[in-house]
Amino acid sequence: MTSFRSTPTCTWRSYWQAGEGLVQAGEEVERVTRMSRSLLTGPVQYLKGVGPVRAERLAHMEVHTGRDLLYHLPHRYEDATTVDPISSLQPGDDATVIGRVVSKGVLHTRRRLRVFHVVIRDDTGMIECAWPGRPWLDRSIAKDDLLLVSGPVRFYHGRQLQPREHTVLARASDDAGPTAVTHDRGRVFSVYPATEGLTHRQVRAIVDLNLEPLLTEIAGREVLPERWRDDLDLPRLERALRALHRPSALSDVEPARRRLAFEELFFLQLLHARARARLRLETAGLAFEGEPILTRPFIESLPFTLTGAQERVWGEVEADMERKSPMNRLLQGDVGSGKTVVAAAAMLKAAEAGYQAALMAPTELLAEQHARTLETLLEPVNVKPVLLTGAVTGKAREYALQRLASGEARVVVGTHALIQDAVEFAALGLVVIDEQHRFGVEQRRRLRDAGMASDALVMSATPIPRSLALVLYGDLDVSVIDEMPPGRVPIVTGVRGPKKRDAAFDFLREQLEAGRQGYVVYPIIEESEILDVRAATAEHEELVERFDEFEVGLLHGRLSSAEKDGVMRRFVEGEIQLLVATTVIEVGIDVPNATVMLIEDAERFGLAQLHQLRGRVGRGAEQSYCVAFHSGKVPSERLQAFASTDDGFLLAEEDLRLRGQGDVFGREQHGVALLRFADLERDRKLLEEARRRARGLVERDPSLSHREHRFLARELAERYGGREALYQVG
Ligand code: ADP
Ligand code: MG
Numbered sequence: 001m002t003s004f005r006s007t008p009t010c011t012w013r014s015y016w017q018a019g020e021g022l023v024q025a026g027e028e029v030e031r032v033t034r035m036s037r038s039l040l041t042g043p044v045q046y047l048k049g050v051g052p053v054r055a056e057r058l059a060h061m062e063v064h065t066g067r068d069l070l071y072h073l074p075h076r077y078e079d080a081t082t083v084d085p086i087s088s089l090q091p092g093d094d095a096t097v098i099g100r101v102v103s104k105g106v107l108h109t110r111r112r113l114r115v116f117h118v119v120i121r122d123d124t125g126m127i128e129c130a131w132p133g134r135p136w137l138d139r140s141i142a143k144d145d146l147l148l149v150s151g152p153v154r155f156y157h158g159r160q161l162q163p164r165e166h167t168v169l170a171r172a173s174d175d176a177g178p179t180a181v182t183h184d185r186g187r188v189f190s191v192y193p194a195t196e197g198l199t200h201r202q203v204r205a206i207v208d209l210n211l212e213p214l215l216t217e218i219a220g221r222e223v224l225p226e227r228w229r230d231d232l233d234l235p236r237l238e239r240a241l242r243a244l245h246r247p248s249a250l251s252d253v254e255p256a257r258r259r260l261a262f263e264e265l266f267f268l269q270l271l272h273a274r275a276r277a278r279l280r281l282e283t284a285g286l287a288f289e290g291e292p293i294l295t296r297p298f299i300e301s302l303p304f305t306l307t308g309a310q311e312r313v314w315g316e317v318e319a320d321m322e323r324k325s326p327m328n329r330l331l332q333g334d335v336g337s338g339k340t341v342v343a344a345a346a347m348l349k350a351a352e353a354g355y356q357a358a359l360m361a362p363t364e365l366l367a368e369q370h371a372r373t374l375e376t377l378l379e380p381v382n383v384k385p386v387l388l389t390g391a392v393t394g395k396a397r398e399y400a401l402q403r404l405a406s407g408e409a410r411v412v413v414g415t416h417a418l419i420q421d422a423v424e425f426a427a428l429g430l431v432v433i434d435e436q437h438r439f440g441v442e443q444r445r446r447l448r449d450a451g452m453a454s455d456a457l458v459m460s461a462t463p464i465p466r467s468l469a470l471v472l473y474g475d476l477d478v479s480v481i482d483e484m485p486p487g488r489v490p491i492v493t494g495v496r497g498p499k500k501r502d503a504a505f506d507f508l509r510e511q512l513e514a515g516r517q518g519y520v521v522y523p524i525i526e527e528s529e530i531l532d533v534r535a536a537t538a539e540h541e542e543l544v545e546r547f548d549e550f551e552v553g554l555l556h557g558r559l560s561s562a563e564k565d566g567v568m569r570r571f572v573e574g575e576i577q578l579l580v581a582t583t584v585i586e587v588g589i590d591v592p593n594a595t596v597m598l599i600e601d602a603e604r605f606g607l608a609q610l611h612q613l614r615g616r617v618g619r620g621a622e623q624s625y626c627v628a629f630h631s632g633k634v635p636s637e638r639l640q641a642f643a644s645t646d647d648g649f650l651l652a653e654e655d656l657r658l659r660g661q662g663d664v665f666g667r668e669q670h671g672v673a674l675l676r677f678a679d680l681e682r683d684r685k686l687l688e689e690a691r692r693r694a695r696g697l698v699e700r701d702p703s704l705s706h707r708e709h710r711f712l713a714r715e716l717a718e719r720y721g722g723r724e725a726l727y728q729v730g
Helices: 013-022 025-037 051-060 066-070 135-139 199-217 226-232 237-245 252-281 295-301 310-322 340-352 365-379 395-404 441-450 465-473 498-513 529-545 561-572 582-588 606-613 635-644 647-661 684-700 706-727
Strands: 075-078 094-108 114-120 126-132 144-156 157-161 165-170 188-193 330-331 356-361 387-388 411-415 428-435 455-460 477-481 492-496 519-523 552-556 578-581 592-601 627-630
Touching: 051 199, 066 199, 075 094, 075 252, 094 126, 094 135, 114 135, 114 144, 126 144, 144 477, 165 188, 165 199, 188 199, 188 387, 199 237, 199 340, 237 252, 252 684, 295 340, 295 365, 310 330, 310 340, 310 455, 310 477, 330 340, 340 365, 340 411, 340 428, 340 455, 356 365, 365 387, 365 411, 387 395, 465 477, 465 684, 465 706, 492 498, 492 635, 498 592, 498 627, 529 552, 529 578, 552 561, 582 684, 592 606, 606 627, 606 647, 627 635, 635 647, 647 706
Parallel strands: 126 157, 330 455, 330 477, 356 411, 356 428, 387 411, 428 455, 492 627, 519 578, 519 592, 552 578, 592 627
Antiparallel strands: 075 188, 094 114, 094 144, 114 126, 144 157, 144 165
């Protein structure tokens, strides 16, 4: 059974309305004429069999125009091609039949059970169908209805079918007009998303009345070149839509879906490609040139050699920076894969070319950690990073600001405030953004608006499948560090139920006694930060007693940043051995001596978050452990997956599989929300093709003004119109 997401988050109407905004006033007359003639773009109300009342009901399903109706596709198909002739049914069979209701009624059995029953007839015979305990069906099934039923056949005063499922395929009272369905065996019945006051059969009848003219019109609007359709084996749009509405066999559906999937992926990629091209046009790029007087000695000074993945990614970044066009690159890699080293090299590259580089972190704590890391890393080449956060005040701040303005300071580390406040740089060339979480369109827009530096490198420690990266960040170039530095001791992960809690805490004690440190982490319950704090505080008190020979710290979101900083600092310095925390520690604090991570209520966390938390241990040479507590009898599939691998990319794929693409990304992730037909797992190849072709096209014809691309430009405007602004960001 094929199904589509039945409630698109974006409708063709909004595409269209947005598109309208693009029409110049001078074209108004032409537009009105065109619209009045167009079934596709005109209001659905004026289509056959609709009218004002039904139009309003259709509007509840976001069907406003003829085009919306054409894309209001069946969410289910009843395959009547394998229907059994009624005369052939034997007790013991499991059957699917189609027949007209010749009689019906509700029977009362002696045990006061009420049974709804009908007799249906096809060309070959009649059979009784009975629904014990469902008398209300009497109201929804009428005489002369065409029913599709399936279920077991048994013997009860003759043959009787007990339907597991039933569908009213057609109803005599439906004003389906001349195309009213008659019993035709050997066809697939389309079942449409329905709404109050409009049954799926009525929707179907409306489609029947208007399908041909709408298809004729859409045939003139084929947007994919024939060559592409041949290459990718995709049907024409008209054929695809026909097959989706009225398949002659179920096997027609998938190729048609692929066609629509490719189309939507392609237009999304076209949007990304245009945003990328526009950025390149609007940003005065910098070519970072200069002898490698800093980068080479830096890499030589490292106490290790770069991994193959680091080498490759550094090469990509270097080439990007040397090119005049602005770099807009996402640097993805699991926690501990060595992104910081690559980012440091990039910052030095900016410096040796005479520019400044800024690293932005999401919190002050992290900014400080980055500053410390960079200080050590860059020491051999005599570059001292300047720290600029809200915590740097007074004289120190003035001094830092002055050094940034004069250009003396080459490398600066700070929070997002760096670009929000009017900090003056002498020559900022590169911004490195450490985004521990997935970043949304909004954040990227801000970054882009800031427009201060030519080049941007965004570090993300949240591995996501490539397919998702292409959809969400298709306008960025993506570099992936998919290899861990050698000699890392893998973290041992366990999942434990309530009975094993004590044992886990005993183990924690052993580790603390051996001089290590540990974390106990609580999930954030978003609705109530106060409750979170309470839970963490209560547990903290308990653990203070239980581990009274150790120092137990508490860290939660209600603490001021100074307080957090204080606690964290004491943990980093080893004064605190056990840290009870809500997820604030998720964001990348490194304490090499911490070897145990206990995660309370682990089911509350997403896979990516769990993996992030686990990444807080295993930062040193000692064997580290992560234990996830679950409350139920058996751990969820998610927790099992978590324990089975520490490869973040594998887990990301698994997350996608378990939750589905709609849930992995929230509403704010426009890219995914717009996908109605594409399935990021199934359509990976199509996605790559869509991206390759979209980029190629935009390179040849950035404004899509060539004659043969006009259709594409129009379609893009209709689909995304005003939304394109959202995608200009980065
Ligand atoms: P990330 O920023 O991706 O989480 P880091 O850059 O902080 O990772 O690196 C994690 C640790 O691994 C650091 O201690 C770093 O010095 C070390 N490291 C980085 N690259 C290598 C390498 N190629 N070989 C050995 N150790 C490395
Ligand atoms: Mg790091």
